[in-house]
Amino acid sequence: MSDKLKDVINKQNEQQNQDESLTQLDDVVQLVGFIIGDEEYAVPILSIQEIIKPFTWTRVPQVPGYVKGVFNMRGAVIPLIDLRLKFGLTEQKHTDETRFIVMKHGDEVAGFVIDRLTMALRIKKANIGPAPDTINADDSLIDGVGKEKDRIITILKPDRLLQRDF
Amino acid sequence: MDEFQEILQDFLVESFELVEKLDEDLVELESNPEDLELLNGIFRVAHTVKGASSFLNMDVLTHLTHHMENILNKARHGELIITPDVMDVILESIDLMKQLLETIRDTSSDAGVDVSECVARLDKIDGGDGNVETPVVEAPAEPVQEEAPVEETPAEDEPDYENMSDEDVEAEIARLLEQRQAEDRAKREAKIAAGESVPEAPPSPDEVSEEKKDEKPSAPPPPPPPPPKPSKREKPKAKIEDESKAAPAKKAPVVEQTIRVDVKRLDHLMNLIGELVLAKNRLIKINDDVEERYEGEEFLEELNQVVSIVSLVTTDLQIAVMKTRMLPVGKVFNKFPRMIRDLTRELHKKIELEISGEDTELDKSIVEEIGDPLVHIIRNSCDHGVEDPETRIAAGKEETGTIKLKAYNEGNQIVIQIDDDGKGLDVEMLKDKCLDKGLITEKEADQMSDKEAFALIFRPGFSTAAQVTNVSGRGVGMDVVKTNIEKLNGIIDIDSELGIGTSIKLKIPLTLAIIQALLVGVQEEAYAIPLASVMETVRISTDEIYTVEGRSVMRLRDEVLSLVHIGDIFEVERIIDGGEHAYVVVLGLGAQKLGLIVDTLVGQEEIVIKSLGEYLKGIEGIAGATIRGDGGVTLIVDVVALMDMAKNVKSSVNQSAANSSDGVIKEKTQASDYTVMIVDDSKTDRTIMRKSLEPLGITLVEASDGQEALNTLKQSEHNFDAMLIDIEMPRMDGYTLATEIKKYNRYKTLPLIAVTSRTSKSDRMRGVESGMVEYITKPYSADYLSSVVQRNVNFKSEFLS
Numbered sequence: 001m002s003d004k005l006k007d008v009i010n011k012q013n014e015q016q017n018q019d020e021s022l023t024q025l026d027d028v029v030q031l032v033g034f035i036i037g038d039e040e041y042a043v044p045i046l047s048i049q050e051i052i053k054p055f056t057w058t059r060v061p062q063v064p065g066y067v068k069g070v071f072n073m074r075g076a077v078i079p080l081i082d083l084r085l086k087f088g089l090t091e092q093k094h095t096d097e098t099r100f101i102v103m104k105h106g107d108e109v110a111g112f113v114i115d116r117l118t119m120a121l122r123i124k125k126a127n128i129g130p131a132p133d134t135i136n137a138d139d140s141l142i143d144g145v146g147k148e149k150d151r152i153i154t155i156l157k158p159d160r161l162l163q164r165d166f
Numbered sequence: 167m168d169e170f171q172e173i174l175q176d177f178l179v180e181s182f183e184l185v186e187k188l189d190e191d192l193v194e195l196e197s198n199p200e201d202l203e204l205l206n207g208i209f210r211v212a213h214t215v216k217g218a219s220s221f222l223n224m225d226v227l228t229h230l231t232h233h234m235e236n237i238l239n240k241a242r243h244g245e246l247i248i249t250p251d252v253m254d255v256i257l258e259s260i261d262l263m264k265q266l267l268e269t270i271r272d273t274s275s276d277a278g279v280d281v282s283e284c285v286a287r288l289d290k291i292d293g294g295d296g297n298v299e300t301p302v303v304e305a306p307a308e309p310v311q312e313e314a315p316v317e318e319t320p321a322e323d324e325p326d327y328e329n330m331s332d333e334d335v336e337a338e339i340a341r342l343l344e345q346r347q348a349e350d351r352a353k354r355e356a357k358i359a360a361g362e363s364v365p366e367a368p369p370s371p372d373e374v375s376e377e378k379k380d381e382k383p384s385a386p387p388p389p390p391p392p393p394p395k396p397s398k399r400e401k402p403k404a405k406i407e408d409e410s411k412a413a414p415a416k417k418a419p420v421v422e423q424t425i426r427v428d429v430k431r432l433d434h435l436m437n438l439i440g441e442l443v444l445a446k447n448r449l450i451k452i453n454d455d456v457e458e459r460y461e462g463e464e465f466l467e468e469l470n471q472v473v474s475i476v477s478l479v480t481t482d483l484q485i486a487v488m489k490t491r492m493l494p495v496g497k498v499f500n501k502f503p504r505m506i507r508d509l510t511r512e513l514h515k516k517i518e519l520e521i522s523g524e525d526t527e528l529d530k531s532i533v534e535e536i537g538d539p540l541v542h543i544i545r546n547s548c549d550h551g552v553e554d555p556e557t558r559i560a561a562g563k564e565e566t567g568t569i570k571l572k573a574y575n576e577g578n579q580i581v582i583q584i585d586d587d588g589k590g591l592d593v594e595m596l597k598d599k600c601l602d603k604g605l606i607t608e609k610e611a612d613q614m615s616d617k618e619a620f621a622l623i624f625r626p627g628f629s630t631a632a633q634v635t636n637v638s639g640r641g642v643g644m645d646v647v648k649t650n651i652e653k654l655n656g657i658i659d660i661d662s663e664l665g666i667g668t669s670i671k672l673k674i675p676l677t678l679a680i681i682q683a684l685l686v687g688v689q690e691e692a693y694a695i696p697l698a699s700v701m702e703t704v705r706i707s708t709d710e711i712y713t714v715e716g717r718s719v720m721r722l723r724d725e726v727l728s729l730v731h732i733g734d735i736f737e738v739e740r741i742i743d744g745g746e747h748a749y750v751v752v753l754g755l756g757a758q759k760l761g762l763i764v765d766t767l768v769g770q771e772e773i774v775i776k777s778l779g780e781y782l783k784g785i786e787g788i789a790g791a792t793i794r795g796d797g798g799v800t801l802i803v804d805v806v807a808l809m810d811m812a813k814n815v816k817s818s819v820n821q822s823a824a825n826s827s828d829g830v831i832k833e834k835t836q837a838s839d840y841t842v843m844i845v846d847d848s849k850t851d852r853t854i855m856r857k858s859l860e861p862l863g864i865t866l867v868e869a870s871d872g873q874e875a876l877n878t879l880k881q882s883e884h885n886f887d888a889m890l891i892d893i894e895m896p897r898m899d900g901y902t903l904a905t906e907i908k909k910y911n912r913y914k915t916l917p918l919i920a921v922t923s924r925t926s927k928s929d930r931m932r933g934v935e936s937g938m939v940e941y942i943t944k945p946y947s948a949d950y951l952s953s954v955v956q957r958n959v960n961f962k963s964e965f966l967s
Contacts, residue, residue: 062737108780108781162781
């Protein structure tokens with residue numbers, strides 16, 4: 001019993017210490033992770049305006065397939081982009097876990113359909129590597145690749161996601 | 167008089183804004199002297215201030231800015247390097263400019279600030295000899311001299327200003343100002359003592375400056391060609407005297423005219439009101455429902471009253487806010503007659519200006535933005551367009567040239583058109599000039615169409631003038647035009663014929679407005695068409711649609727109207743609609759007409775235009791979006807673009823319908839190509855059906871109720887060949903589901919098979935009414951179910967193993 005308690009307390013302390021060490025360091029990036037297809041991606045937490053459950057949208061003609069249309073978010077008309085289609089995957093039926101992430105960069109706002117959220121992440125900058133060399137850095141949506149324990153998380157650039165590319 | 171004041175106010179507000187920006191830019195420029203963009207920007211400020219001040223007869227300011235412009239122009243062309251020394255002088259000149267603007271704000275004239283020293287230094291940099299004419303020396307116009315004394319108050323003695331040194335003039339001005347202010351103060355105090363209402367603020371330590379501000383709006387302008395002579399200062403003052411005596415109450419509202427509100431705030435207000443309008447629409451609908459249900463109840467009366475008050479106030483509020491944003495374009499046009507007069511004198515030409523459509527209302531933000539571009543276009547027309555009287559006579563034209571300025575609404579756009587009957591644009595000459603300046607390559611020049619060549623005049627650095635004059639020739643004005651119009655998402659259209667004249671059209675979209683729209687439906691989508699472009703709607707039988715050269719047309723009274731289906735334009739997936747009738751919305755735009763076929767007419771509604779944002783802007787055929795009462799988004803049709811797009815829609819209305827239905831029916835090559843959906847809330851029943859059908863090898867999809875089935879259909883991952891539907895289900899029963907499915911043209915022919923324990927005749931009848939083709943009662947044998955399904959999906963026997 002007391003061993004277990006000790007364990008728990010130790011763990012908590014550890015956690016705290018870790019948290020402290022993280023907060024003490026300025027070079028920590030706060031991200032929100034999500035899944036598209038089989039891979040985990042993340043965007044900076046500050047670029048996210050809100051995360052909402054899916055609701056109806058209106059199709060817009062003459063746009064690429066990944067632009068699903070527009071939807072009404074409290075009076076603002078916002079484009080909706082399906083990241084599955086944007087990343088070349090097939091369209092999937094929305095599930096209970098599907099979410100719209102509304103991202104903002106400057107005056108640009110758009111909603112992105114993702115398969116499911118994972119968690120808010122704090123990753124040390126030291127643990128973020130550059131995008132693979134095979135990708136042209138300027139054109140890429142990828143800001144870097146974060147390593148967290150045994151996971152590899154692709155960090156996306158919100159400004160590029162919000163840039164019209166058609 | 168008031169007109170001039172209004173212009174002056176605008177000028178001041180604008181100039182202060184520009185100068186403020188200038189400070190930032192200059193500081194940046196010092197650390198970044200190579201930045202051409204920045205230099206261009208600074209140069210444009212000087213250019214714009216010069217242009218405006220010259221026509222307001224602020225000669226000292228014009229004089230100063232002209233020299234600034236010269237230097238900046240050199241820097242811009244790389245002929246001058248901005249050293250800190252040069253920067254010092256430029257900054258000094260900007261300080262002087264600010265000082266001048268403040269003087270103008272306080273006294274309505276720009277005398278009293280000595281710029282000669284600064285101008286001399288500017289000239290030195292410019293490579294001039296430093297021999298600078300100060301405007302005081304320049305002072306040419308005699309008429310004013312004769313005029314001025316008449317208007318001066320007799321009490322004042324008139325010193326010999328001509329022979330005074332600058333310092334003396336300065337002192338004299340200060341003295342006169344003091345005297346005048348003292349008099350004003352005394353008068354005002356006397357009025358207060360007499361109990362007269364005085365609109366000004368109560369006496370305070372700031373009183374002097376306060377008074378000065380109050381006087382400013384009613385101060386009369388200097389006479390047309392007044393030199394910047396000190397004597398002019400008395401004139402406005404004298405008039406103020408008269409006016410303040412005659413109508414002191416008139417001043418206050420004039421001051422309030424210039425309240426400027428951030429457009430963003432108005433936008434926000436407008437958005438809120440848009441929401442309110444939508445909420446009001448819903449409230450009215452709910453009121454109707456309640457009325458129906460609780461007919462005769464007492465509280466209804468009260469509810470009715472509240473609803474009608476809310477809707478009335480909302481409508482008024484909406485109109486009021488709209489009005490705060492809308493201004494007649496005349497506000498901008500008003501300043502041009504004067505400008506033309508001054509220009510004609512300067513250029514020794516004879517030009518008449520005809521203005522029409524000045525009542526056309528424009529959003530305030532647009533009115534503010536088009537002022538500058540129009541000044542530049544008109545100056546350009548005067549300088550480069552209209553020829554000298556001699557040339558005109560030689561060319562067989564009337565001696566007096568005409569510039570027509572008109573504004574009108576066209577669909578969703580406002581068009582401002584500037585026509586001149588001058589020499590027109592010479593395409594070859596334009597190309598040559600651009601080649602000389604290295605703005606285009608020879609290859610580009612060869613491939614250029616006339617329209618593209620006309621557009622060359624908007625390139626920065628382009629000028630056809632051989633000499634830089636006060637009016638034009640620096641190649642910056644038209645660049646301003648393009649930048650400003652593009653900022654408004656507007657289009658510039660130039661037409662020109664050599665020797666006949668040039669016509670420039672500025673097409674500016676409505677950025678923000680509440681409009682009346684006709685809502686139409688196509689399949690399950692809805693679109694809003696601005697009612698202004700709708701001429702009529704007609705219901706025709708499909709027999710009345712003829713095909714001429716692969717295009718659909720119909721006869722509308724004595725006209726032949728070409729038809730296009732809205733679904734073809736907006737890529738709506740369309741399956742043949744068995745209906746014998748079609749609704750045609752007749753769109754009219756100028757002389758152009760087009761019949762737009764839609765599936766349904768929803769109705770007329772007041773809609774708030776919202777932009778689709780940067781990400782989706784510029785989609786052909788879509789002018790924007792609006793939010794409907796139910797919270798959904800409906801796209802607004804851009805009628806102008808739609809007319810263009812209709813020309814490129816090749817397939818005729820009937821053909822395309824046939825094609826798209828072909829696409830849906832795919833050749834079945836194996837048993838699993840057949841897909842059947844099983845809809846039942848009981849897991850056991852679903853399993854039984856699955857077991858019965860599995861031996862066929864067909865693909866089976868399950869849904870546990872009507873709602874889920876409908877969603878699965880909408881997602882359309884499969885092309886279903888048949889559906890087995892239970893009747894008793896939660897959320898949505900089988901009948902409702904069948905009715906809903908039949909609403910989709912795409913599923914009109916999908917066989918729906920009821921599988922139910924309900925056996926009564928009336929149940930069967932309901933099934934047929936809702937579109938079911940078969941009715942299987944539970945319990946059934948596996949073979950029977952299998953055979954019914956095979957029959958309905960046209961199962962090929964060779965797939966049976």
